[in-house]
Amino acid sequence: MALSIFMLILILGSTISARKDLDRLINGEAAQFMQFPHQVYYLKYITKTGWVHPCGGSIISKRIILTAAHCVSDKFKYLLIFLGKTNLDNEYEKGQQCFLLGRSRVIIHEEFDGHTLLNDIALIKMRYDIKFSEFIQPASLPMEELDYVNQTAVVSGWGSIIHDYNPKLHVGTKQLHHLNVTIISNEVCKKLVQEMVPAKPFTEAFICHRPTNGSPCNGDSGGPLILLDGSRTLVGITSHGVRGCDRYSPGIYTRISSYLGWIAKYENDTNFKR
Missing domain, CATH: 2.40.10.10 (Trypsin-like serine proteases)
Incomplete structure (x- = not known):
């Protein structure tokens, strides 16, 4: 309705x-009107x-x-x-x-x-x-046969700005924010993830971004991971982090091409x- x-x-x-x-991506930038x-x-x-x-x-x-x-x-x-x-x-x-x-x-x-x-x-x-x-x-759906490794992508949302599990410490903003990231191979991501959390299950239906000085956080989940090449190709759904919103660990997304x-x-x- x-x-x-x-x-x-x-x-x-x-x-x-x-x-x-209603906070924002850690170290993200404010989105422009009509940008996403x-x-x-x-x-x-x-x-x-x-x-x-x-x-x-x-x-x-x-x-x-x-x-x-x-x-x-x-x-x-x-x-x-x-x-x-x-x-x-x-x-x-x-x-x-x-x-x-x-x-x-x-x-x-x-x-x-x-x-x-x-x-x-x-x-x-x-x-x-x-x-x-x-x-x-x-958004456009991805091609099943491509892994998009080393391509630049952008994640966007209204998620938390502070890496802290206490919601009282969140600093709110009402503006959509975005963060540019680089996609890494699942082989590299799995190694990084299991070095930090050895027992964590890892599947080919994940897609990851390289650790960077920024991260999606609480409230960003479900949002898009889109290629930054003008095609608006949706390669991932924001899912979770290895250690919450830790910006120095890989971000883990649901790989869209695995679910076409x-x-x-x-x-x-x-x-x-x-």
Whole structure:
């Protein structure tokens, strides 16, 4: 269901402006308006806590948004999805669209493991077509046969700025941020990861960025890892870090090319409830 700005304000009240843990990528930069038209911001409604911002997502078609499974695996009731959003303080941001969806619109990968974060991918199927514009555009899916090693990519989101597990120490900002990273091979990533956490499971369905002076953090999960070559190719979904938000360890993402068949299965499913 598409929502007018007036209805949105009635639903949210002061939820967005009152949030103090809507922070940003560690050492990221502020995004420009319209810089990431594929980026999705969403809130979920949980009966006991109200509206919370768990994660981000990526538009890949008129009906499909991809996010991380761990973001939507709990018992929430509704999702409030914002498209074309950059600044959360701007309720009247030009070109934005907003939709309210029920829990039944979310499909979590059947083999998702919340402990190991294997198969950390979920799909949100819109009830109606997204209206594309200069403000809202889909990302492109990657080629299955390419590994994208050594290519520069960009991760974006509204996640935490401080590497700390105490949310009271988070420094909030309402502006979408982004961080450029370099993709490394799974062989190199696995070695780095298991040097730090020897027992951690590692799969070819991961894709990693090289340790750098920056990192995605809490609130960035589910968001896009996009090639920085102008193609807007979505190569990963922000999943997790080796040691939380440690900026000196590899960032681990769900490799989109490993799930192209799974995505197509639900994208083309005419039996999926409207």
